[in-house]
Amino acid sequence: MEYGPLKMRELRSQAALRRGRVIALALSVALAGASPAAAQSLTDRFKSLFGGKSDEQAQTTTPAPSQPGEAQSEDDCPPVTVRAGASTYAVAAPGKQAVGNDVRYQASITKMARECIRNGSEITARIGIQGRVVAGPAGAPSSVEIPLRVAVVQGGIGEKVIGSKAYRTTVTMSEDGSVPFTFVAEDMVYPLPSAAVADSYIFYVGFDPQALSGPSKAAPKKKK
DSSP states (O other), X not given: OOOOHHHXXXXXXXXXXXXXXXXXXXXXXXXXXXXXXXXXXXHHHHIIIIISOOTTOOEEESOOOOOOSEEOOGGGSOOEEEOTTOSEEEEESTXXXXXXXXXXXXXXXXXXXXXXXXXXTEEEEEEEEEEEEEEOTTOOOSEEEEEEEEEEEEOSSSOEEEEEEEEEEEEEOOTTSEEEEEEEXXXXXXXXXXXXXXXXXXXXXXXXXGGGTSOOEEOOOOOO
């Protein structure tokens, strides 16, 4: 069957439109399969997790200012994990143990992030902790003080603590008794490790009740 010039132009236009749709579909599939973490820089991921408003509207303390120096890649920044036995913090009614119906509130750590900045022979680390405080059967007060500790450790046989700091942050409870919170430690500074031991470094975070009894870095209250 032969077509006139007008019909041929119409057919070519339809074919080009179909090819464009196929290419667009392939591109959308490729983008959907890409890892969001790979598409974001370390700083962007850090800010999206702790710097902006989350779906849970977490109470954020110690906002993250920009740091001078050379940003280290994720591979050069030690991993961060919760210290064994320090992932939860429960407080009981006066004179009681933090179990069962005597628990006033319990805090837990849900997410962590870190960023490293090199300044000459030193590393300044920003360690982010996101968690949640839940009221217990004994009833929580209107605000609770959460003790935290951040440490950088050289792992291996016989761990070596390179630096450790205690912090306190205050969380205002809500009527439903379940409140997310976020804390960012800005001042963890330690000597640049040698290449021979750098891979054994690790950041530990966790709750530390002793932080409430001694000097610590109290987080400033978030301005409204």
